[in-house]
Amino acid sequence: MRLFVAAELPEAVLDALVETQAALRDAVRGRYVAPDSLHLTLAFLGEVPAARVDEVASALELVCAGQAPFEVHLGTLGSFGRRRSAVLWQSVEGGSALSSLAASVRRELENATFSFDEKPFLAHVTLMRAADLTHGELPMPQMARGVLDTVTLFKSDLTGPRPIYEPLHTVTLGER
Numbered sequence: 001m002r003l004f005v006a007a008e009l010p011e012a013v014l015d016a017l018v019e020t021q022a023a024l025r026d027a028v029r030g031r032y033v034a035p036d037s038l039h040l041t042l043a044f045l046g047e048v049p050a051a052r053v054d055e056v057a058s059a060l061e062l063v064c065a066g067q068a069p070f071e072v073h074l075g076t077l078g079s080f081g082r083r084r085s086a087v088l089w090q091s092v093e094g095g096s097a098l099s100s101l102a103a104s105v106r107r108e109l110e111n112a113t114f115s116f117d118e119k120p121f122l123a124h125v126t127l128m129r130a131a132d133l134t135h136g137e138l139p140m141p142q143m144a145r146g147v148l149d150t151v152t153l154f155k156s157d158l159t160g161p162r163p164i165y166e167p168l169h170t171v172t173l174g175e176r
C-alpha cells in the first residue's frame with residue numbers, strides 16, 4: 001500500500017488554510033485539495049507491504065515519545081512545477097522543532113530499513129493541484145498559529161476520482 005507520514009494541523013491553522021483556498025477560488029483555476037485532506041507531509045514512503053505497517057507505526061511511536069508538542073504558524077504561498085499546471089501550497093513555519101521532527105521521523109524510518117522520498121524537507125500544505133498560475137495575482141494567504149501535537153501514518157488511495165487519505169495510526173507527541 002502507498003504510505004506517507006504527516007502531521008495533522010491544529011484547528012485554527014486548518015480553518016485559515018480553507019479560507020486561503022476560498023480566496024484563491026476567484027483568482028486561480030485548478031483542483032482544490034478537500035479540506036479533510038489538508039496535511040503537512042513529513043516523509044513519503046510510497047509502496048510498502050501491508051505486513052510492515054506495524055513496523056512503521058512502531059518507528060513513529062519511538063520518535064514521538066521523544067518530542068514535545070510545539071507551535072507552528074502559516075507562512076507564504078509557493079508553488080512547484082509548471083506555471084500552467086502547478087502545485088500551489090502554503091508554507092508552515094515551526095522552527096527547529098519542526099525540522100527536527102521531520103529529521104527524526106526520517107532517521108527512524110531509515111533505521112527500520114524503510115526507504116522514502118529523499119527530497120529535502122520543505123514544510124508545506126498543498127492547497128491546489130493543476131493550478132493555472134498564468135493569470136491574475138495571488139491573494140494574500142490567511143495566517144494562523146496553533147500547537148502541533150499529532151503525527152499520523154496515512155494510506156493514500158489514488159484509485160478514485162480524488163485521492164483518499166486514510167489514517168492508519170496516529171501518535172501524540174510526548175512531553176519530554
Ligand code: 2AM
Pocket residue numbers: 004039040041043044087117125126156
Ligand atoms: P505534495 O502535497 O507536495 O504533492 C501524499 O501524496 C503526500 O505525500 C502529499 O502531501 C505529497 O506532497 C507527499 N509526497 C512527497 N513526496 C512524494 C512523492 N514522491 N510522490 C507523491 N507524493 C509525495
